[in-house]
Amino acid sequence: MKLHNNQTAALSKRNKTIGTIIRDMGAWVLILPTLLILYFFVLRPIIVGAWYSLHEMQGFTIKEFVGLENYTRILADTQFPRVLWNTVQYVLWSFIIGFVPPIILAIMMNEMVHLKGWFKFSTYFPCIVPMVAATMLWFYMYLPNESGLLNTLLAHFGIEPFEWLQNDKFTIPLIMITCTWKGSGGSVIIYLASLQGVNQELYEATVIDGAGFLRRIRTIAIPHLSGIILLNAVRQIIGIFQIMAEPMTMTDGGPNGASMSIALWAYKTAFIDFNAATSLSIGVITFFLLVIFTVFYFAVQNKVQTD
């Protein structure tokens, strides 16, 4: 009798499951392309890469399981501390140079009455310029001789030409200026969209109460944006930590490794040195560092959504 009951329960459960599948079929079909893309371009490379990084490889063929040997090689590499510190510097400079301007621009545009459309376009325009074109544009502006645009400007004021990218103390900040110019438009749009969700009556009430521009910003705009600001901060850390194309096209990691980022180092290790296993190990180390930030990102996102 008990057995019969169990069979009936199992049958009913299976029917329920089939019912669920049939009911949700549309959703599964819709989600399948995304799952496939996620699997082939994100999940599988991560899993296979992590597995390969535990092997000695010839080209991209695994030869022998070596455990963590590739990781110990990376950690013992004399370039690793410098490259990691460079990458941290990219993140720090991205905050110093690139974090506040989009907030200011968004607030300005939100307050504007005239020419708002033109400002929106001109702020977002660099985002649609191809990355290589944007970096080459800035590379030529930074040229250290008289033909560099910035040095031409300096010459007008009787100032000697500056070294720009070639001065290793300034290479990373100058690359970050390029990244800020190229990428801040997206952040501005996010902040502006958020600001435009503020109830206008709040603004009007503060104006009636005699609050000036700065006070409105401090008491309404900033508190309203605080969640998005935090979210963008985490996204910026994750994004800048993987910076590669900008230093690659502007300095190739130079002068003498001063702008070598961890992603560019991994690229060169794989494609110039043909050392795939070591490159994959660098990738896995970066992955784990970014997982920490991503977990934090989701926590922040949940908080923002809850608020």
Add this chain to the structure above:
Amino acid sequence: MSKKKILAVILSMITAAGMLGGCEQKQETAVDGQITIRVGGWPLETDEKAYAARMEIKEEFETTYPNIKIVPDEWGFDLDTFLPKAVSGQLPDIYITSFTEIKRIIQSGYACDISEYMEKYKYTEYLRDDIMDLISDENGSIYAVPKTSYAMGLMINMNLFTEAGLINEDGTPMIPDTWEDVAEFSKIIKEKTGKPGFGMSTMNNVGGWHFLNLAWGYGTNKEFVKQENGKWVADFATPECIEALQFVKDLRWVHGATPDNALLDFDEMYKLFATDQLAMIIASPPLNALFDQYGMTNTDAAAVKMPAGPAGRFAQIGGEIQVMKNGLTEEQIDACFKWLEFNGVTPEVSEDRKKNIDTEYRIQNEKGYVVGIRKHSMWKADNVPPVRQYEEECIEKYTNVNPELWKDYADFSKVTVVPEPPISCQQLYSLLDGCIQSVFADESADPKALLEEAANNYQVNYLDKEK
């Protein structure tokens, strides 16, 4: 079954499909005795003359060998795309690259052992020993067919030399015989034209690669490494190499000889040279890219042998090679060699194939490349193959420049040609790139400290890990 389980099942299925999708492609096999080979470096259709000539050779070849089909592939060797193509089995069956690339291709397992065929087609009989070393692994197996070879030299922009008054009465350029002469000439050029006299690329490993010529001239160990107790030890943080790097630094800061840009890549350097913005560069003459891509006229350039340093005159050897991808069948390898033979690349060229060599030189002439200089020979001096002799006839026939402007470079009797260092040379070049960038960018840079740091990095990160 919960939704999570459904998701897990779907993901598992995708994983299985993905794993199958990742399986290595199998090499095309001959069907009914038909052999197909994919030949890389095929001219683009837009390059009408070269394309038409190559298609004509293809047609003739397929008529002569009806069982072999040639599939044109326009891919030319490029580091950014090489590995993905190699891994996915998409490399052409035979393609052209340079001597500098072959070691890493062999080590990665993507080149085919062609030792047997090199003997069969008599390359081993005629090729010089140093060239054989460059294309072989440590066990003596051969992995590439040399196409051309060169010794590096110094290329001269004739317009700037003329403007600076550095021209002899017979119209030939005055020759900077030593590196000190290069500095002196640069001062004159700067004074008379306002343009930098001497340029070195400093990026993408080219700076280090070119610096070897200077370092050897100052007496640095030719291999940059030595063996101690069976282990490789870096051997370039030496007084001789430091002196060479100091000279490079002085070129920038004392003589004002070099461009202000310390981050100069190959293309940028070519551009400066081709547009009369730079007077002298280390290069592998005749450097046809200058005339092909940057609009320079071939009569505006000249070449002289590599300047000498206190320890002598040394020039690095290089050139083009043809590599066959790993995994080809015996029939395909033989078909590739037949294709080379048909194009007149084999040492013993037959009478009826000579016309293909003739066509190659005619096209070079028509495209405005430099024809008229005897390149450094990859063949043994005491056993010159028929192909070299016929090439000389073609050069004579299609000369389009004043040979006097290239004569000094082509006299290899006064130059010691040296192959690149035996171990991790790309990594060495990369580290030396950094040293050159530093001395060009920073007036206070210390060549001794830079080379010591580079030697330590080379030792710890690469040499110590050699098995």
